[in-house]
Amino acid sequence: MTTTAVWQTYPVTPDRFEDFADVVNPNRRETHCWCVSHRLGAREVAGLGGREQAMRTLCAREIPPGVVTYRDGEAVGWCHISPRADIARLVTSKLIRPVDEVPVWSIICTVVRGGRRKQGVTAHLIEGAVAWARSQGAPAVEAYPVDPPGRMDLTMAFVGTRAMYERAGFEVVGVTDATASKMPRLVMRRSLVT
Template identity: 25%
Template sequence: MSDFTVKPLDESTWPDFARLIEKHNGVWGGCWCIGFHQKPAGSQNRDLKECRVREGRAHAALVYDGPNAVGWCQFGSTDELPRIKHKRQYESELEKLPDWRITCFFVDKEYRGKGVTSLALAGALEQIAHLGGGVVESYPEDVEGRKTSGAFLYNASLSIFERLGFQKTRRLGMYHWVVTKTVESDPDRFGDKVKPVQR
């Protein structure tokens, strides 16, 4: 059993986040996890992401094994993360925007299949509780009965969200679902503390 910890992405943890991305050649063709914030800008993606983090305009739960960040779950308000896949269909069936979106996961290739994605999602929900709670929405992929590569599940699998209490609300594209969960406000639940998580 490994003892992982979960920390918020902020100015102090940026170097750890950056090292994980650099280890994987910028992630998904050099995205630097900027694509849900704004249109990617190639070689400027790193600087754009760092600027957002330092200004408090980018949020993520980072999973650590010892001193090393090994995965993350990105979340934020709809203003912070306006760009989602299947947006035309999403907006055509939209009744009300959520308070928060969960848009992206990434796990170090050496840690895939070890529960890091679930820990990152749980950590994101704790941070959201600390930040005031509200309706949380995401767009995971239904992989049941299909062969898929974990490396391309940028929004994780539907089953992970269902295990943490999310409910399916409507389909999005061929294999994705809009899922939602209401998180109660709990200012003392996470904060800037390191929260130990056992798997």
């Protein structure tokens, strides 16, 4: 008898920090990614006590920096999503400019826990992130994936692909001046206003 997995997605609040870390940095290495560079400069990170502590600080904010997705109680995915206005690198970007005045929420990173890839996590992760943004009053969610002509270099998989977001109901609304592995990044949006 087959059982259906139970999927849940929650904002990464301080009580869920260890679950987030288990997904993005299971060995807790300070020099590895803690997903803070799009929000804080090096001086801010240092002033907060390093990358891990900086991310802990972000998780304690009123609007945490993203969500963690669980399958049957195990943390299996992370999505960095919040209002675009809260993501300093996007606010100041000359390459990924707003396409209009809509106060969108932005997805800038998705991570699937090692050993859990190719198991449908990303689809549940994006749906959970979009649902959370909707519950917080977001009018739309944007992502900035690449549009590779063939198979994508797996070292760049964190940026996502057009097809992944199309399956989640996103539509292309623009092209950025940014590239990843010489491939253009798109602006894809899912409207949450009915």
